[in-house]
Each structure stands twice: as structure tokens, then as C-alpha cells.
Amino acid sequence: MFSSKNITTPIGEMLAIRTEKGLCLLEFLDGKTTEKQLKELGDIDEIIEAENDILLNNLEQELKLYFEGNLKEFKTPIDFIGTDFQKKVWEELVKIPFGETRSYKAQSIAVGDILAIRAVANANGKNKISILVPCHRVIGSDGSLTGFAGGKHRKQFLLELESNQIQLF
Numbered sequence: 517m518f519s520s521k522n523i524t525t526p527i528g529e530m531l532a533i534r535t536e537k538g539l540c541l542l543e544f545l546d547g548k549t550t551e552k553q554l555k556e557l558g559d560i561d562e563i564i565e566a567e568n569d570i571l572l573n574n575l576e577q578e579l580k581l582y583f584e585g586n587l588k589e590f591k592t593p594i595d596f597i598g599t600d601f602q603k604k605v606w607e608e609l610v611k612i613p614f615g616e617t618r619s620y621k622a623q624s625i626a627v628g629d630i631l632a633i634r635a636v637a638n639a640n641g642k643n644k645i646s647i648l649v650p651c652h653r654v655i656g657s658d659g660s661l662t663g664f665a666g667g668k669h670r671k672q673f674l675l676e677l678e679s680n681q682i683q684l685f
């Protein structure tokens with residue numbers, strides 16, 4: 517069974533869904549892949565809205581602090597739902613330091629296969645946990661803001677938010 521909650525952020529309404537293990541989806545309601553991401557979770561008939569869910573309420577507070585510039589590391593437990601390769605890529609995404617970016621090539625090297633750039637990019641695109649699993653920190657080798665299911669304007673906002681916080685410290 518899944519529990520869900522809508523969370524308002526400065527860059528749009530997000531849907532958060534959790535399993536018993538942790539957060540398995542955090543996507544913008546108007547995101548390009550949100551509907552597809554929901555289907556990949558499995559039996560979505562078993563999602564219940566849970567306004568009093570402790571994990572989802574803590575996530576909402578963490579996101580508030582993040583957008584205020586007062587949080588750099590999330591503590592919300594995560595439950596990756598995907599293939600072994602996707603999980604490996606997503607685990608590498610979490611290792612990208614706050615306020616830094618990485619190219620798809622560098623991400624492929626970190627995953628252990630420099631030739632897997634396309635596969636890594638595809639796995640990044642299937643990331644179901646926006647912001648906490650920071651696929652927004654992966655950019656093109658030329659510095660371009662390539663792909664982000666929430667939209668490039670949000671990717672740019674998140675990168676600028678983190679960059680501005682780094683400069684404050």
C-alpha cells in the first residue's frame with residue numbers, strides 16, 4: 517500500500533508517495549513523466565491520501581527548509597523502485613554534492629561504465645524522486661541544461677537556488 521500527499525513548493529505543486537520503506541515518488545503534478553512514473557510504481561489503486569503521515573509531513577518540512585535556503589541534506593528515507601541498473605544510477609545521483617553539477621559522461625564514469633552515457637541519461641530520466649535524488653545536478657558536457665522532467669525552468673531554478681546558498685557560506 518502507498519500513502520500520498522500533495523506538497524506546494526515555490527516552483528509548483530508536487531505529488532509525494534511513500535511505501536512502508538520510504539519515499540518512492542516526488543514529482544511535479546504537471547511534469548512530463550509524472551503519469552508514466554505513477555504507472556511504474558505498480559498497483560496505484562492502493563494509494564491512499566495521508567495528510568497525517570509522519571514521513572510525508574517531515575518531507576514537506578524538509579522541502580520548505582530547502583527552498584528557504586536552510587537545508588542542504590535530506591533525511592527522508594528513500595525506497596527506489598526500478599531496475600538494478602536504475603537504482604545504481606540513482607544512488608550515484610544522491611552522491612553529487614549540494615551546489616555542484618556533473619556531466620552525463622562523469623555520471624557514467626561514476627556508475628562504472630564510460631560507454632553507458634545513453635543508459636545513464638535514460639535512467640536519470642526515469643528518476644521518480646525529484647530534488648532529493650538530484651538529477652537536476654546532471655548537465656550536458658557543454659554546460660547546457662539538458663533534460664529534466666519538471667522542465668528546464670525548474671532545473672535552472674534549483675541549480676541557482678543551490679549555487680546561491682553555496683556562496684553564502
